[in-house]
Amino acid sequence: MSAKLGKPGAVTATAHKLARLVYSMLKHGTKYVDQGMSHYEEQYKKRVIKNIQKRVIKNIQKRAKQLGFKLVKAINVDK
Secondary structure, three states, rough: HHHHHHHHHHHHHHHHHHOOOOOOOOOOOOOOOOOOHHHHHHHHHHHHHHHHHHHHHHHHHHHHHHOOOOOOOOOOOOO
């Protein structure tokens, strides 16, 4: 986030997000549930893998276009 907003903007955005979460929890009486570090690590891994897959697909499409090919999605046909 700091890459887009800069350090002061990232701090403000994070504080705003935390304030909204706390307000919502107080308003609705929601209890805090610590999901543990492994939960966040798993989310991070999924996000990283998804981003890598997008980059790879984009690079393959770009390279195919340079070579004069057009990529199309394959249709799965059950036998």
